[in-house]
Amino acid sequence: MRQLLRFLLLTVLCSSIDVKRSDGHEPVLDEQQARKTRSLHACALSDFVDEASGTKHKITKSHLRSLMQILKGVGIKTVSWAYYADADGGHLVPMSMQSVTNTYQHLGNPLATAVAAAHAEGLDVFGYFKPYEMGVSMVSPAGSKEAQEEGHFDLIGGKLVWADPFVAQHPQYCIYGYNQAVLARLENPQDATPVQIAQVRGDAYTEFLVKSKEIIKARGKKMRLNFEVDSLRERIPANRLLAYPANMDVQWKRWIELNLPDEAVIRHYGFSFDQLMKDARTAEIVALLHKRRIPVFFNRYMRSYDKHRFLNDIDTIRSRPEYTGYVFYEVYSYVSYNADGTCTFKYPEITKAIRHAAQSDRIHKSH
Numbered sequence: 001m002r003q004l005l006r007f008l009l010l011t012v013l014c015s016s017i018d019v020k021r022s023d024g025h026e027p028v029l030d031e032q033q034a035r036k037t038r039s040l041h042a043c044a045l046s047d048f049v050d051e052a053s054g055t056k057h058k059i060t061k062s063h064l065r066s067l068m069q070i071l072k073g074v075g076i077k078t079v080s081w082a083y084y085a086d087a088d089g090g091h092l093v094p095m096s097m098q099s100v101t102n103t104y105q106h107l108g109n110p111l112a113t114a115v116a117a118a119h120a121e122g123l124d125v126f127g128y129f130k131p132y133e134m135g136v137s138m139v140s141p142a143g144s145k146e147a148q149e150e151g152h153f154d155l156i157g158g159k160l161v162w163a164d165p166f167v168a169q170h171p172q173y174c175i176y177g178y179n180q181a182v183l184a185r186l187e188n189p190q191d192a193t194p195v196q197i198a199q200v201r202g203d204a205y206t207e208f209l210v211k212s213k214e215i216i217k218a219r220g221k222k223m224r225l226n227f228e229v230d231s232l233r234e235r236i237p238a239n240r241l242l243a244y245p246a247n248m249d250v251q252w253k254r255w256i257e258l259n260l261p262d263e264a265v266i267r268h269y270g271f272s273f274d275q276l277m278k279d280a281r282t283a284e285i286v287a288l289l290h291k292r293r294i295p296v297f298f299n300r301y302m303r304s305y306d307k308h309r310f311l312n313d314i315d316t317i318r319s320r321p322e323y324t325g326y327v328f329y330e331v332y333s334y335v336s337y338n339a340d341g342t343c344t345f346k347y348p349e350i351t352k353a354i355r356h357a358a359q360s361d362r363i364h365k366s367h
Contacts, residue, residue: 040318041325042358043297044071045080045128048110049091050332052103059103062341064110064117067331070343072121074351075358079118080126080224080327085164086111092168094138094150094161126224131208132245134174135163175201176245194247202249206258213260222262226299227252229282230270237270256288264289265327267299273313286322295324302334302350310353318357326357 052059071079084091090104107113111127118125139158140146151159153171167174175182178197183189185200209225216223230237231244232252255261266286268276276282289296298317302310317323328334334350335343345351354360 037359038318039359040314040323040357041077041295041297042075042354042360043078043080043325043327044076044331045082045299045327045329046114046331047082048114048331049082049084049100050330051335051337052090052100052110053093053097054332055103055337056099057337057339058099058106059110059337060106060341061113061117063337063343064107064114065120066341066343067335067337068114068117068121068123070335070345072123074345074354075360076123076328076354077358078124078126078325079114080128081111081114082128082130083111085166088165091135092152092163092165094140094146097162131205132176134167135160137242138162197247198249201245201247202251205248206251206254209255209260210258223260224263224265224297225255225261226265226267227285228267229276229279229285230268232285233281240270243269252285253288256285256292256294259292261289261294263295263297263324265297265299267329269301273300273309273316277316290322296322297325297327298323299327299329301329302353304333304347304349307347307349307353310349311356314353314357328354328357 068079084104086104086109090100090110093100104110115125135152138161139155140151140161141158144158146161147159150161152163152168153160153174172179173181178192182197182200182204183192185204186192186196213223228244230240232250236244266276266282268282271279286296300313306313314326317326328350334346336346337343
């Protein structure tokens with residue numbers, strides 16, 4: 001467990017932004033004007049396994065150095081890097097995804113390489129870890145050649161062919177049903193109910209976060225928690241039902257009450273941006289975080305077909321004082337890894353959007 005927890009250690013310190021008039025005095029801005037002109041802490045999030053799987057050639061150290069340079073150039077201050085067993089050679093994936101294996105083997109430890117490249121550019125890095133993604137729902141049918149050659153353990157209908165090495169070696173720890181580890185916590189395991197199972201699993205996950213916070217705090221770092229607002233409700237959007245663990249009481253209020261997050265990220269996928277801006281549950285979560293003065297970042301999937309909305313959506317977040325920053329998700333959707341070892345942005349609207357959020361090209365005028 002400590003091996004997994006250590007990758008939650010965070011290295012980021014938030015920066016404050018000072019705006020001064022040309023005569024050296026602080027500008028006097030009314031609240032509405034300040035909201036319109038304030039900068040957002042711009043962050044980029046890399047689900048690096050997506051970049052490795054979507055790039056036919058190996059991704060090298062040169063690519064990661066170039067990536068950090070172009071991110072810094074448009075105003076990114078913080079990079080979140082998803083951990084996929086980086087220190088253990090990466091996740092075990094089928095042969096059809098050999099590009100992932102090749103890249104992870106070549107880099108050795110992509111997270112460590114990314115951190116070094118980011119620090120060289122003066123960027124801070126979060127180790128981004130998803131406990132519920134210890135394997136991807138990629139199952140080869142029972143009896144198939146792929147299941148026999150690449151399967152790691154049995155699931156209904158076949159064998160899982162994408163898994164974290166630790167989980168592949170210890171499948172008994174892969175819960176997400178009525179496993180013995182869960183039943184052992186019940187007063188009467190012979191009379192288990194879905195409600196009891198959900199409570200036990202929710203308590204265990206909160207305990208995991210508490211222990212994580214203790215380790216992170218002892219290292220003098222900060223823990224940034226992601227609030228998957230699609231799932232923090234009774235009725236999860238249908239297109240996200242398979243994305244989150246079932247039979248689990250997600251105790252998000254308790255996390256806030258225990259002061260677990262030093263920073264928080266609001267993430268969404270199933271709901272549209274417009275739906276989320278009117279969503280009562282999201283507003284409740286953000287209000288509770290803001291009340292405790294916990295910096296809140298808004299995570300937006302930067303899909304190219306939404307590029308006409310980028311600037312207005314950023315301004316919507318900028319106008320809400322509860323939000324501190326904007327997370328541009330995910331690097332794979334807007335950065336290309338070229339064969340010559342460089343990285344470039346896929347379309348100009350993304351660079352304009354990041355600069356707009358960070359206000360990196362703003363000329364300050366005296367008032």
